[in-house]
Amino acid sequence: MGGGNQEAVKQLQSLMENVDEQLKNTFQNMHQGYPAETLIRFLKARDWHVAKAHKMLSDCLNWRVENEIDKVLTKPIPSDLYRAIRDSQLIGMSGYSKEGLPVIAVGVGLSTYDKASDKYYIQSHIQINEFRDRVILLLTAISTIDDLNYPEKTDTYYIVNAPYVFSACWKVVKPLLQERTRRKIQVLQGCGKEELLKVMDYASLPHFCRKEDSKSSKHNASGNIENCFSFNHVFHQQLYNHIKHQAIIMESISPIRQGSFYVDIPEPDPDDAKIAKTIETEFHKLENQKNGFINSRNGVTVNGHRNTSY
Secondary structure (H helix, E strand, O other): OOHHHHHHHHHHHHHHOOOOHHHHHHHHHHHOOOHHHHHHHHHHHOOOOHHHHHHHHHHHHHHHHHOOHHHHHHOOOOHHHHHHHHHHOOEEEEEEEOOOOEEEEEOOOOOOOOOOOHHHHHHHHHHHHHHHHHHHHHHOOOOOHHHHHOOOOOOOEEEOOOOHHHHHHHHHHHHHOOHHHHHHEEEOOOOOHHHHOOOEOHHHOOHHHOOOOHHHOOOOOOOOOOOOOOOOOHHHHHHHHHHHHHHHHHHOOOOOOOOOOOOOOOOOOHHHHHHHHHHHHHHHHHHHHHHHHHHHHOOOEEOOEEOOOO
8 A cells, every 4th residue: 555545544434533432333343353354345445535535434334323323233134035035136245266265156037126115125135245344254254335334355257157238238338437437347158166266265266257158047946055045055044143132132131123124225325326317218228129030030031931039
């Protein structure tokens, strides 16, 4: 870290000393003993611009206080509902990279988010983030909510099994991203097995990256403990048991109703909103192109047979 960056950290640290006690407490819960590293994350997220990083961090701390994020790991989602969420919000931790970083797998294309209300999906997602930061990252000593409140927590995004529509949109969106973000995103061919094995062992590969025909490996085998999306996977078992244990501790202090958690979604960054709009526009273009291609095929005779569908 250069001299200019060190000075930026000192300036942001000085600004943080002037916040009220409530924000200091939630900042302590967030940094878990690594305040300087946390300040650096927010500075990186705002290209080392101290004032912008300070605003981002202040907004994040206020969001945490207003939505009681520090207590989220004491509020278990009812177990039957949690199972349903795990089947429809496909995210899990499959292991660690060779550098000791958690490998988080996300099944973007197969998630349905149709088995619970929005608040439970948001609650579960925040609980995963908080468990990763407060428990997993601490023990190993190493879309909008993530970007604004958990910045620079991901070293690299590997995108596998990407459909054509993603590849087409990616060409348009990529130039809009900041250079540090572009460097983090790697789109791999197929399931990306060979490339991923360079940074993690086979045991840490997400289940859908272990075979070349991984697209046929369905996520709904909820009883399979190798499936990192499954409720029965060790990560989700540890997470859920931790939340239940914390709830018991808090219950002895003050009653907490199971599943009672609501959170305000922060307004997205203007640049992020621009990128999201660009993606939406590109999807519409591709859809129109596809429809146009279908219409052009209708009425065409091939080998004496009229093609009426695509």
